[in-house]
Amino acid sequence: MAALVRRLARGYRLLxxxxxxGPLVTALVLLSGAIENSGYSGRLYxxxxxxxxxxxxxxxxxxxxxxxxxxxxxxxxxxxxxxTVRLVIIFVLITLSPVAVVYYFSLQxxxxxxxxxxxxxxxxSLEDALELSRSALDLRKLEVFKQTQRIxxxxxxxxxxxxxxxxxxxxxxxxITELTLFxxxxxxxxxxxxxxxxxxxGPLPEGVLLQVLQGKDYVGLEPVRDSNFFIRAVxxxxxxETRVEERILQALFPVAGRFSVLADSVQSAFDxxxxxxxxxxxxxxxxxxxxSLVMLFAVxxxxxxxxxxxxxxxxxxxxxxxxxxxxxxxxxxxQLPYAGNNxxxxxxxxxxxxTRRLAQARDSAQRSQQLLEQxxxxxxxxxxxxxxxxxxxxxxxxxxxxxAAANQILGVDLSALSGADANAIQATYxxxxxxxxxxDPQRHGAAGEWRQEVTFFGHSGRRVLLCRxxxxxxxxxxxxGYVIVFDDISTLVQAERNxxxxxxxxxxxxxxxxxxxxxxxxxxxxxxxxxxxxxxxxGRILDRGTHTIxxxxxxxxxxxxxxxxxxxxxxxxxGPMALxxxxxxxxxLYRDYPAGVEIQLELDPRQPVIEADKGRLRQLVHNVxxxxxxxxxxxxxxxxxxxxxxxQEAETGYVELSFQDNGVGFPEDDIGDIFEPYVTTKPKGTGxxxxxxxxxxxxxxxxxxxxxxxxxGARLVIRFPMRSGAMPANPITPMTLxxxxxxx
Amino acid sequence: xxxxxxxxxxxxIAVRFCRKLGLLxxxxxxxxxxxxxxxxxxxAATHLEKGVYLLSARLKLHFPDGPLEALQNGxxxxxxxxxxxxxxxxxxxxxIAAQLQQRFRLEYRALPRQYVISNVNSGELKSFSDLQLAxxxxxxxxxxxxxxxxxxxxxxxxxxxxxxTLDIEALPVPLQLVAYLSPQWxxxxxxxxxxx
Numbered sequence: 001m002a003a004l005v006r007r008l009a010r011g012y013r014l015l016x017x018x019x020x021x022g023p024l025v026t027a028l029v030l031l032s033g034a035i036e037n038s039g040y041s042g043r044l045y046x047x048x049x050x051x052x053x054x055x056x057x058x059x060x061x062x063x064x065x066x067x068x069x070x071x072x073x074x075x076x077x078x079x080x081x082x083x084t085v086r087l088v089i090i091f092v093l094i095t096l097s098p099v100a101v102v103y104y105f106s107l108q109x110x111x112x113x114x115x116x117x118x119x120x121x122x123x124x125s126l127e128d129a130l131e132l133s134r135s136a137l138d139l140r141k142l143e144v145f146k147q148t149q150r151i152x153x154x155x156x157x158x159x160x161x162x163x164x165x166x167x168x169x170x171x172x173x174x175x176i177t178e179l180t181l182f183x184x185x186x187x188x189x190x191x192x193x194x195x196x197x198x199x200x201x202g203p204l205p206e207g208v209l210l211q212v213l214q215g216k217d218y219v220g221l222e223p224v225r226d227s228n229f230f231i232r233a234v235x236x237x238x239x240x241e242t243r244v245e246e247r248i249l250q251a252l253f254p255v256a257g258r259f260s261v262l263a264d265s266v267q268s269a270f271d272x273x274x275x276x277x278x279x280x281x282x283x284x285x286x287x288x289x290x291x292s293l294v295m296l297f298a299v300x301x302x303x304x305x306x307x308x309x310x311x312x313x314x315x316x317x318x319x320x321x322x323x324x325x326x327x328x329x330x331x332x333x334x335q336l337p338y339a340g341n342n343x344x345x346x347x348x349x350x351x352x353x354x355t356r357r358l359a360q361a362r363d364s365a366q367r368s369q370q371l372l373e374q375x376x377x378x379x380x381x382x383x384x385x386x387x388x389x390x391x392x393x394x395x396x397x398x399x400x401x402x403x404a405a406a407n408q409i410l411g412v413d414l415s416a417l418s419g420a421d422a423n424a425i426q427a428t429y430x431x432x433x434x435x436x437x438x439x440d441p442q443r444h445g446a447a448g449e450w451r452q453e454v455t456f457f458g459h460s461g462r463r464v465l466l467c468r469x470x471x472x473x474x475x476x477x478x479x480x481g482y483v484i485v486f487d488d489i490s491t492l493v494q495a496e497r498n499x500x501x502x503x504x505x506x507x508x509x510x511x512x513x514x515x516x517x518x519x520x521x522x523x524x525x526x527x528x529x530x531x532x533x534x535x536x537x538x539g540r541i542l543d544r545g546t547h548t549i550x551x552x553x554x555x556x557x558x559x560x561x562x563x564x565x566x567x568x569x570x571x572x573x574x575g576p577m578a579l580x581x582x583x584x585x586x587x588x589l590y591r592d593y594p595a596g597v598e599i600q601l602e603l604d605p606r607q608p609v610i611e612a613d614k615g616r617l618r619q620l621v622h623n624v625x626x627x628x629x630x631x632x633x634x635x636x637x638x639x640x641x642x643x644x645x646x647x648q649e650a651e652t653g654y655v656e657l658s659f660q661d662n663g664v665g666f667p668e669d670d671i672g673d674i675f676e677p678y679v680t681t682k683p684k685g686t687g688x689x690x691x692x693x694x695x696x697x698x699x700x701x702x703x704x705x706x707x708x709x710x711x712x713g714a715r716l717v718i719r720f721p722m723r724s725g726a727m728p729a730n731p732i733t734p735m736t737l738x739x740x741x742x743x744x
Numbered sequence: 745x746x747x748x749x750x751x752x753x754x755x756x757i758a759v760r761f762c763r764k765l766g767l768l769x770x771x772x773x774x775x776x777x778x779x780x781x782x783x784x785x786x787x788a789a790t791h792l793e794k795g796v797y798l799l800s801a802r803l804k805l806h807f808p809d810g811p812l813e814a815l816q817n818g819x820x821x822x823x824x825x826x827x828x829x830x831x832x833x834x835x836x837x838x839x840i841a842a843q844l845q846q847r848f849r850l851e852y853r854a855l856p857r858q859y860v861i862s863n864v865n866s867g868e869l870k871s872f873s874d875l876q877l878a879x880x881x882x883x884x885x886x887x888x889x890x891x892x893x894x895x896x897x898x899x900x901x902x903x904x905x906x907x908x909t910l911d912i913e914a915l916p917v918p919l920q921l922v923a924y925l926s927p928q929w930x931x932x933x934x935x936x937x938x939x940x
Contacts, residue, residue: 034917043913045920133855207877221856222871229856267855271818274854275916278817282918289921 080318
């Protein structure tokens with residue numbers, strides 16, 4: 001559209017210039033013709049000059065406008081302007097130099113040519129010719145004068161009435177054209193004319209009459225029409241008896257034909273020469289002016305042609321420059337206008353082809369990128385919908401991608417850690433250490449798939465993950481990275497265990513508890529029936545035996561009850577519980593424990609609160625404390641330290657409850673299995689105490705582990721998830737409060 | 745109804761001022777310097793005789809040195825007498841009822857040493873041995889038949905005006921440019937107006 005407007009505007013300007021050029025050329029041609037003749041075009045000279053000047057001025061204004069526009073474009077560094085200016089300068093130099101030379105020599109030629117028309121000798125000879133003509137005419141005039149005087153002499157004695165006859169006679173004897181007798185007042189008295197058609201003679205000129213009246217006779221050469229002369233001779237006719245006053249005789253003589261022609265030729269030549277001499281300077285000025293106008297016309301036209309052709313020439317180049325800039329700026333749809341059937345046109349065509357190809361390439365690249373995005377989005381959606389957590393690592397072990405399920409299972413936001421390696425992840429989320437430790441050796445191990453169970457302690461307590469890993473093939477783009485898929489199988493494991501132990505409890509109840517009561521009843525019956533029959537010695541044996549049986553049966557019953565207790569499905573009544581108060585209250589019961597065991601309390605002043613079932617937790621504490629006291633029974637200066645602590649790891653907050661004694665400690669080999677049922681280090685125990693403890697902890701979503709402190713003894717660490725929102729904002733260093741509870 | 749001759753001093757100043765303005769103000773200068781008339785209509789009158797209006801006028805024709813020099817060198821000078829007859833109208837502009845132009849050519853002939861005045865319209869020639877006599881002849885217009893009274897619609901009042909001008913365009917072409925640019929050459933009288 002813009003190109004079309006530009007073309008139209010240019011066409012309009014071109015038309016305007018051509019419309020100006022036509023009349024201007026005509027005016028200049030007429031002008032040069034006008035100077036040579038003084039006919040019709042001579043009368044138009046000034047107007048031609050004026051209109052040519054105005055036309056040239058308009059042309060100049062148009063061209064100056066163009067040049068100014070060009071200059072502005074040059075200043076604004078419009079593409080192509082520099083080249084246009086350079087071309088214009090070259091064109092102008094090429095045209096102006098010959099024009100200037102021609103103009104200079106024309107001027108010289110004009111000056112010298114016009115000067116050479118005039119020559120002193122020519123002028124002198126013309127003057128001489130004129131003088132010669134005058135002398136000849138003077139002779140003729142003298143002759144005529146004498147002849148007239150003679151006629152006047154003959155008229156003197158004649159009366160006015162007879163004069164006409166005499167005049168006619170005199171006319172017949174000579175070459176006189178007309179003879180007239182005037183009175184002193186100028187009235188015609190008698191006349192005779194060679195041409196019989198002319199009845200009335202010409203009047204006597206006033207000046208001549210005056211001169212004659214003053215007494216001076218007149219003879220003079222007078223023009224008839226443009227080229228002929230006649231001689232007028234006027235003389236007095238003296239008065240005498242027949243007349244009172246003087247008369248005046250006028251005779252008109254023709255100048256002989258050939259003589260007249262010659263005289264006229266001499267006169268016109270002289271007049272022309274004189275006129276030319278006089279007009280020499282204005283003539284030169286006019287010629288120079290006309291020449292200058294023509295020169296100016298040539299220069300202006302050349303200038304215009306220079307600007308026009310430079311523009312035309314540079315236009316495709318400018319378009320190309322603009323097009324290149326547009327392409328560099330990423331505008332690949334740029335198409336240039338047709339530039340003719342030449343090399344530039346070929347270049348423009350090639351450019352258009354190139355931009356078309358570029359645009360196609362860009363479009364296809366965009367399409368494939370879109371496709372890629374779609375696929376990626378699809379993959380992400382699929383990953384997000386997976387219930388399994390997915391992590392990918394590159395070959396350096398840096399995290400590449402995670403899905404929403406991974407974040408949810410792990411309770412952390414790994415997507416923010418994209419690109420971080422294992423150390424960085426561990427620094428941010430220390431709770432992920434077990435997972436990372438499980439993955440790390442697999443990375444360095446043999447390629448192939450692997451699976452492993454990993455237990456870690458997250459925001460929602462202890463979690464068991466089933467991890468499956470595999471190294472990725474190279475072409476995927478991760479340079480041999482790894483993908484790890486994991487599922488949270490905590491609930492599954494829990495359920496399996498519960499089912500297993502419920503089965504054990506059922507069998508125990510069925511297989512063991514049922515025969516116990518008959519055994520007890522039978523024993524009591526034997527004792528009741530035979531104790532009084534036996535002698536003292538024998539009776540004592542029986543008494544002791546039955547007593548032992550009854551006692552053991554009772555113990556077995558208790559054991560079965562304990563199993564029942566363990567296998568019973570949890571029916572938790574969860575509620576907020578201040579752990580410190582609870583611990584203090586429960587341990588108060590052990591204040592009067594007979595053995596010399598000191599119980600120390602180190603409670604977190606931040607008053608940790610957890611969600612727990614009070615009864616179950618009480619059972620947990622009793623089990624643990626009883627266990628510890630049993631372990632401490634034989635040692636001296638026994639110490640049981642019970643502490644609570646709030647811990648914040650990454651975004652997960654939990655409460656740690658630990659029991660540490662300075663007893664014999666756990667056997668090192670079994671430290672991993674002490675929470676399994678039937679594992680006991682004590683000579684007297686069901687082996688279910690710690691199993692039940694672990695069960696209760698797990699019911700509360702907590703974790704438990706045993707440690708062997710460096711100073712000796714045993715340490716049980718229980719962690720409960722902190723009740724949401726119960727963690728103080730600024731953890732302060734826990735103060736340790738010691739409650740020394742001395743037995744007795 | 746006579747025209748007042750403008751003050752010479754102010755004219756001179758005007759001419760000098762305009763000269764300084766140069767070529768661009770040439771047009772303005774042209775009008776202003778046209779006032780520097782060396783021609784003047786002293787008086788003019790018409791009278792009706794046998795149904796024809798006859799014009800008599802006295803002019804004052806003074807030629808500056810430039811035109812005189814040209815005349816001596818054989819350049820003919822053409823003097824135009826423009827005569828216009830107006831019918832006065834009450835509400836509208838005046839209507840030109842008739843106009844005519846008399847052209848006289850004054851030239852010097854070297855051979856007889858005479859000044860010749862020719863009436864371009866009629867071709868009539870008059871020769872004078874003295875320039876002043878020739879100018880005097882031109883300055884006097886007597887009983888010049890202007891127009892037939894019958895050509896004018898009766899009733900209504902008429903005005904006549906007369907002007908004498910040196911015709912520059914009749915000059916030889918090279919001289920025209922000089923004549924247009926020089927105030928010496930642009931000689932014209934003011935319009936002299938009188939009732940018919």
